[in-house]
Amino acid sequence: MQASNNSFFFISLNEDFSRLGKIHKMLPPPIFNNSKMTIWRIPSAEIEFFKKDTDILSLDVIRYFDCYYLLIPLTKKSIKNLYKEFFDYISHDYEHLIDINRNQENIHNLLKLAKDYINNQKRIVILDYGCGTGISQDIAKKLNMKIFGFDICPSMREIASKKGMIVWEEKDLWLQPENCIDAVISSYVFHFLIDDTYLKLLYKILKPNGIIIANFHKNKNRDFIDLSLNKIGFKIIRTQISERKEGHGTYVIYGK
Ligand SMILES: C[S@@+](CC[C@H](N)C(=O)[O-])C[C@H]1O[C@@H](n2cnc3c(N)ncnc32)[C@H](O)[C@@H]1O
Structure with a gap:
């Protein structure tokens, strides 16, 4: 679904309908639903009323890619x-919704930081x-990195x-041997709450002096990730603000 100036999309997990209270009954028929998630289109003229209603219910609604409003679940x-x-x-x-030059x-930057650090x-x-x-x-290919x-x-x-990328799902992370990766990069991801289970798997597959490098746009969730990684055994090695105006936020290097 392409971004639109005339409407916004409201997204909720089906398990969260009860939290929506009377808003749920007032929403138009969904434009998409599957067994887990439902999406409604809200005309832009109605978005202020909608925001007011979600504020009244103290619902944590995050705006994403300008036109999506996601109702953030509790767990x-x-x-x-x-x-x-x-x-x-x-x-x-996805690649039309983002500014691809920005992500590239x-x-x-993340790969260069990894290369310079591991040296x-x-x-x-x-x-x-x-x-x-x-x-x-x-980008990795050009930098001669696997x-x-x-x-x-x-x-x-x-x-x-x-x-052409070799891509792993969760079971592949479990299957990797210990100490097989020099560095983990994460671009525009660590602002989501990342499970300890995944962070522990990253610890396992990283080599003894291995690093994680992530950017934190607007420093979102930085404290949560710092704390979670620290509990697993990672230490912050360096932080650096990206140079770009309205940039990528803070780059943080965590060492094993
Ligand atoms: C904003 S995109 C960034 C994609 C890519 N890194 C980039 O810079 O273009 C966020 C990606 O993180 C993935 N993601 C979200 N939560 C995640 C999690 N807990 N663990 C791993 N991937 C996750 C999403 O599926 C999505 O592909």
């Missing part, structure tokens, strides 16, 4: 499921955590795989 497991379903739904439009620049002669092995449509594949992708969303993985 971490459901939040993960919402993003999984949402990215599945928009996967084929960010991924390039050895061998071909560095990278995991792109939340690889999306696999934008990093060509890259694998991981994403929770099956259709994102499929698109990345069509670009």
Whole structure:
């Protein structure tokens, strides 16, 4: 579904309908639903009323890519499921919804930081955590780095795989041997709440001096991720603000 100036899209997991109270009854017929998620189109003229109603109910509604409003569930497991379903739904439009030059620049910065930090002669092995449509594949190739992708969303993985990227799902993360990856990069992903289970798997597959490098746009969720990684055994090695005006936020390097 392409972005539109005339309407917005409201997205909720089906399990959250009861939290919507009377808003649920006032919404128009859905434009999409499956067993987990429902999407309604709200005309732009009505969006202010809608926002007021969600404010009154203190619902945590996040605006994404300008035209999507996501009702954020209460548990971490459901939040993960919402993003999984949402990215599945928009996967084929993803590269039109983002400013692709911006993401390419960010991924390039993350990979360069990894290369400069690791600074050895061998071909560095990278995991792109939340690889999306696999934008990093060509950039890593130019930098002579070997890259694998991981994403929770099956259709994102499929698109990345069509670009020639080797893409892992959760079971592949479990199957990897210990100490096999030099660095993990994560571009525009760590602002989502990432499960400890995944962060522990990253710890397992990273080599002893391995690193995670992520950008935190507007520093969102930085405290949560810092704390979660610290509990697992990671230490913050360096932080750096991206140079670009209205940039990619803070780059944080965590060491194993
Ligand atoms: C904004 S996109 C970024 C994609 C890519 N890194 C880029 O810069 O273009 C976020 C990606 O993270 C994935 N994602 C969301 N939550 C995730 C999680 N908990 N673990 C792994 N991937 C996740 C989504 O499926 C989506 O592909």
